[in-house]
Amino acid sequence: MTAPADRGAVASAPRTVVKVGSSSLTHRGKLQAGPLDALVDALAARRGAGQQVVLVSSGAIAAGIGPLGLKARPRDLATQQAAASVGQLLLAERYATSFGRHGLTVGQVLLTADDLHRRGSYRNAVRTLERLLALGVIPIVNENDTVATHEIRFGDNDRLAALVAHLVQADALVLLSDIDGLYTADPRKPGAVLISEVHDASDLAAVTVLGSGSAVGTGGMATKVDAALIATGAGIPVLLTDAPSIGNALAGVGGTFFAPAARKTASRLFWLRHATTPRGRLVLDAGAVRAVTVRRVSLLPAGITAVTGDFSAGDPVELADEAGRVLARGLVGFDSDDLPDLLGKSTPDLPQELRREAVHRDDLILL
Structure with missing residues (x-):
């Protein structure tokens, strides 16, 4: 044969x-x-x-x-x-x-x-x-x-x-x-x-x-x-x-x-898609959903409305819309204890040392 x-x-x-x-x-x-x-x-x-x-x-x-x-x-x-x-x-x-x-x-x-x-x-x-x-x-x-x-x-x-x-x-x-x-x-x-x-x-x-x-x-x-x-x-x-x-x-x-x-x-x-388990979840507003899924740009703290889970900077997290649908997975740039205080704030309003992406586009994959 x-x-x-x-x-x-x-x-x-x-x-x-x-x-x-x-x-x-x-x-x-x-x-x-x-x-x-x-x-x-x-x-x-x-x-x-x-x-x-x-x-x-x-x-x-x-x-x-x-x-x-x-x-x-x-x-x-x-x-x-x-x-x-x-x-x-x-x-x-x-x-x-x-x-x-x-x-x-x-x-x-x-x-x-x-x-x-x-x-x-x-x-x-x-x-x-x-x-x-x-x-x-x-x-x-x-x-x-x-x-x-x-x-x-x-x-x-x-x-x-x-x-x-x-x-x-x-x-x-x-x-x-x-x-x-x-x-x-x-x-x-x-x-x-x-x-x-x-x-x-x-x-x-x-x-x-x-x-x-x-x-x-x-x-x-x-x-x-x-x-x-x-x-x-x-x-x-x-x-x-x-x-x-x-x-x-x-x-x-x-x-x-x-x-x-x-x-x-x-x-x-x-690796991010198949070999990681999310340690938490970030809930995105409608504008952030469009930015991540359509424009394919990084996620900023301003677009996050809620945070759940216990994670450290660099851990994988889910990105979901306000209806609870998981849209993506990414490596988060902040600890779970620090991120809630930054939600909804634009980058210029943040201290200099915190002016970075919540999830960088290079560390993010759509599901």
Whole structure:
């Protein structure tokens, strides 16, 4: 089989991020050697061909279910964290052994959403991953479930994979699911049709339902489509298929191919849109809304009518109109304690040291 020309970008990608889910690696709370080894064999072959690979792997919580004697995936956070602390060791050990068959070394990188929300931690993650790749190591990335709370979780590793793909400036992203691609409806039902390629939002119009996650995972087809759109917005082509088809996927064959956007988002604005959590909200009057959304200029304190949240200068905040609709996200120039005293005041009326933008246009992205 030969890949269509646009899918060739996946086959020839010098650096590829591959994401695999819990249900592809575990069964009844135990890691499955066969599927894991098959995945490793395909990635090792890719590495042997001189191409770099980053693996984003779920499975820590699921792998801890059996050893802890649990009957199902725990629902409370504390038990999830306990299961992850047991399962992550088993998962890392199994990957190290399997890749070792090919003479390859792996490195574990555990992240929380908070690590990517903070620009300094974001850059540290970049340096670590780049150094591992330069040393010939295969990074294995997972969410740090042992310490992540509900407030700082990615929610699923599909989104994490898309962010990691941007983080390492990957040339392709492969998302492995239980299903061999994106269908117009539940593929178990008659009439469902595989969508071979997605080039823009109109190609998703025929999709009537996107399923939820499995019994041991948190992702579903909806999260995979969202992740694909995040990655393609950064100019990264995506292939979505099932885990047993990893060999074909790396060749750009089968599944659903998501073409990269013609115009990719600037790196800093991509981070602001997808890798930050707002620490507060600024409410804008009608004039400020027009200035930000139409004229695309900076937001001044004079156009702000209300402030909520607890934030420091440099934190991300939402910008909303007076009806509560969130219009943009930006990095605020003032602490939340200082900003209320400045609301509605024109720049000449402010002390010299406070005559600056509340949110500079270069630190602002429309949503």
